[in-house]
Structures are given as C-alpha cells and as structure tokens.
Amino acid sequence: MNSLMNLLPLLATLAALLSGPLLYGLARPRPALLAFLDGFVLVSIAGLVLLEVVPGAFGDGGPWSFAFLALGAIGPSLVEHGLQHARREAHLATLALAVLGLLLHSLADGAALTPAQGLHEGHGHAREALAIAIVVHSVPVGLMVWWVMAPVFGRTLPAATIAMMCAGTVAGYLFGLELNSVLGARAFAWFEALVAGSILHVVFGRPHLDEQSDHRDPQPPFEGLGNLAALLGLIALARLDPHAGTLQGVGAAMVLLVVAIAPALLLGYAVAGLVTALRTPPDARPSRWTRAWQMAVIGAVDASAARLLALLLCLAALDMVLSSHGVQLSAYWIGMGTIPVWPAIVLALLYLGSLLRRGGRRWLSSVVGANAHEAHVH
Structure with a gap:
C-alpha cells in the first residue's frame, strides 16, 4: 500500500503530460476555448519558468545564467531578423532546443518525485507540496508541446515528444540520483537557463499560429480569463512550492x-x-x-x-x-x-x-x- 502511494505522484504526472493532446483536441474547433487555452499557456509557462527554472539556474549558475537566459530568448529573433529566409529553420532549432530541455526537465521532475529524494523527517509537507507542484505544472507543459508542434508537424512528432517526456520522467524517478551526479551543477544551470529562454521564445512567438490567421484574432474576454486562471494557479503553486520563496517575496x-x-x-x-x-x-x-x-x-x-x-x-x-x-x-x-x-x-x-x-x-x-x-x- 505504501509503495502504491509513492507511485501516485508519478502516475499523476504522466497523466498530466498526456492530457495535453486531449485539451488541445477539445479546444481546436472552439475559438473561445482556444483563446482561453492560449492565454492560459502564455501565463502559466512563463510563470513556471520564472517560478521553477530561473531561481534554481541563477542559484547554481550565478550571474552568467542571465546571459544564457537572454541568449535563449533573444537569440532566435536575432537570427530571424538577420536571415529572413531561414526563419522557419530558426524556429525549428529553437523548438529542438526547447524539446531537449523539456526532456531534461522531465528527468529532473522524475528525480524529485523519487521517494529516496524525499526531504528528511519533519519536512513531509514540503515534499508533498513539491509533488503537487510538479503534477500541476505538467498539465500546461504537455499542452504546450501539442499546442506548439501539432499544427505545424502533425500528430506524430508531438506524440513522440510527449512519450519521450513520459519516459524521461520515469527514468528520472528510477535513476534520477545517479543521473544528477553525472552533470556538474553550474553547467547544468547554464543549460537550464538557455532552455528557459528558448521556451519563452517559443511560447511568446507562437510560431505554431503564424500560418493560421483565423487563430490570431483575439477572443475577449476568453484570452484574459485564461491569463487570470493561470495567474491564480501560479499563486497557488507559489504557496505550495517550498522553493518559491523568491517569487513569494x-x-x-x-x-x-x-x-x-x-x-x-x-x-x-x-x-x-x-x-x-x-x-x-x-x-x-x-x-x-x-x-x-x-x-x-x-x-x-x-x-x-x-x-x-x-x-x-x-x-x-x-x-x-x-x-x-x-x-x-x-x-x-x-x-x-x-x-x-x-x-x-x-x-x-x-x-x-x-x-x-x-x-x-x-x-x-x-x-x-x-x-x-x-x-x-x-
């Protein structure tokens, strides 16, 4: 019974990642719901990057992490402006980097869910809060993967990406401690900051909507409602996440x-x-x-x-x-x-x-x- 309870956060995280295609399928023929989810993804992913990735990256990587964050966020745009004919290739490179980062992030999520990774006695509530934060934030992450990739590449590539993220989460759960010891903390923090910037570029730029003009028009107040729902969720996560002291401050x-x-x-x-x-x-x-x-x-x-x-x-x-x-x-x-x-x-x-x-x-x-x-x- 105890082993099953330890598996529940992992199973819930996998279900949250797999919910992305379902949510997107429900929203695609409904412009109002699509606008709501667009607003939700924008705020939730940006907030989660600031809530989870940036504080840890700056803590381990120091001031240089800001340079890598800026490079990931601004670099693709500089390439696009300098090489207009290669804009699609620049977006593809950014997407590839973001997907790689999400896979590594899945490993980290799985490692954080490992019972052996649990906090020492007296901090059970903090570990439980961290598990809830991982489960909840996996919903917009899975949605973002399908949201960004499916309109451009069809179903196969985003499905494979989500499957690899699920596999990465399981691998992190099983072997997270060993994998974490292989990488140096500072180098991993710099890479994490670079990936965080790339994810922000993809979400803010919406390359997946470039060729779908019918989805560009705003749908007030539904986009704003999505923004508000994501903001309320981030506030709740900030109160639950034991590592979110900076954001709370x-x-x-x-x-x-x-x-x-x-x-x-x-x-x-x-x-x-x-x-x-x-x-x-x-x-x-x-x-x-x-x-x-x-x-x-x-x-x-x-x-x-x-x-x-x-x-x-x-x-x-x-x-x-x-x-x-x-x-x-x-x-x-x-x-x-x-x-x-x-x-x-x-x-x-x-x-x-x-x-x-x-x-x-x-x-x-x-x-x-x-x-x-x-x-x-x-």
Whole structure:
C-alpha cells in the first residue's frame, strides 16, 4: 500500500503530460476555448519558468545564467531578423532546443518525485507540496508541446515528444540520483537557463499560429480569463512550492508597492477623464461626461496598465535583490504612512477589466512594442 502511494505522484504526472493532446483536441474547433487555452499557456509557462527554472539556474549558475537566459530568448529573433529566409529553420532549432530541455526537465521532475529524494523527517509537507507542484505544472507543459508542434508537424512528432517526456520522467524517478551526479551543477544551470529562454521564445512567438490567421484574432474576454486562471494557479503553486520563496517575496513587495501608488494612479486617471470632458464640445455625442468616464476607466487604463505593472514588477524584483544586500525599498513604501487598501482594490478591478478586454498578448505587445510582436506573425 505504501509503495502504491509513492507511485501516485508519478502516475499523476504522466497523466498530466498526456492530457495535453486531449485539451488541445477539445479546444481546436472552439475559438473561445482556444483563446482561453492560449492565454492560459502564455501565463502559466512563463510563470513556471520564472517560478521553477530561473531561481534554481541563477542559484547554481550565478550571474552568467542571465546571459544564457537572454541568449535563449533573444537569440532566435536575432537570427530571424538577420536571415529572413531561414526563419522557419530558426524556429525549428529553437523548438529542438526547447524539446531537449523539456526532456531534461522531465528527468529532473522524475528525480524529485523519487521517494529516496524525499526531504528528511519533519519536512513531509514540503515534499508533498513539491509533488503537487510538479503534477500541476505538467498539465500546461504537455499542452504546450501539442499546442506548439501539432499544427505545424502533425500528430506524430508531438506524440513522440510527449512519450519521450513520459519516459524521461520515469527514468528520472528510477535513476534520477545517479543521473544528477553525472552533470556538474553550474553547467547544468547554464543549460537550464538557455532552455528557459528558448521556451519563452517559443511560447511568446507562437510560431505554431503564424500560418493560421483565423487563430490570431483575439477572443475577449476568453484570452484574459485564461491569463487570470493561470495567474491564480501560479499563486497557488507559489504557496505550495517550498522553493518559491523568491517569487513569494517579489509578490509581497509588488502588493505593497501597488497599495502605495494606487491613490496617485486613480487620481491620474480621473484627471485624464476631466481633461477629456473639457476638450469635448458641449453638443457632442456621446456626451462629454460619457467620454470622460470612458477615458478614465477604459482608455487611460488600457493605455497604461501593462506598462505600469511591468514597471512595478521590476521594482519589486529590484527590492528583492537589494534586500539581500541589506537595502529594502519596501521599507520606504511601508513608511509612507497608513494608506487605505480600497484604492488598490479599485485599481486591481480596473486592470482586471483591461486584461479581459485586451488579453495578455496585447498587454505584452504594449510593453515590448508592437513591432516585436508582429515580427513573429508576418
């Protein structure tokens, strides 16, 4: 009975990987569901890379891991811009590297599920949480493999990839400790960072949708709902994963910063609405106050939400880095005085509405530039 219980996390992980083709098959003829899953994959895979891969890679590989992460994320785009006729080959090379990385990641997942790899006595809850995190994150990983590869290569190659990932998970479960000792920690961390960047490039670029124009059009609010579902799942995983302390710290710092800055942002949106009202002729239709309301709660919010959140996220991450050296910016934010929470709640609702209207990919393109996004489409 005890051996069967030890096998349950492994079996659940394999089932999660195999669910990818089923989920994709259900979504493909349904544009709304397809948009939901597209939004879910975008946020969940990006978040899981940041949650699992990046902290470990930087911990073992040091600052050089950032160079490998950037190379994996930006390198294929540089190749594509320099060799336009070879864009498909560049995508294929990126996909191959990402698949290889996923296979190695499957080995690591299997090793983490090994009972012998369990944490010492008194940390059973941490090991259980890690097992749950591995099982849950395998769902979007399996979905991503089919999502990216099936429209371009048909069913055979993605099916073989998922089968190899399942085999890698089992091999990691059986021989993970021996395999881990063969590779040096620093070299493996650098490779892991390179692969993480490649996975982000594949997911953000969506080469699998380049030739399917009917799937490019956004389906609000379904893409935004997928983004939100993935975000909630990542928050739950961050609370369960015993290795997610860094991400939890960044999240806490970001919440403090949002609470501190929300009143000023709401005032700015109100001023934008007032300026719109003053510039609108009295006999205009819709009325000046209707336009002012639309500008304050929709126009100005949509134009700024993604950039502001990206800036706040960077500041929160900077706070975590500086706090490790004895300097904590969030202490200043807390010291700004007692700030009511309701402006932050109102701001969160406004940004939620913007996410549902626009979707995560339009948010992303507004941060990195529309040209960067369109480069993957044309």
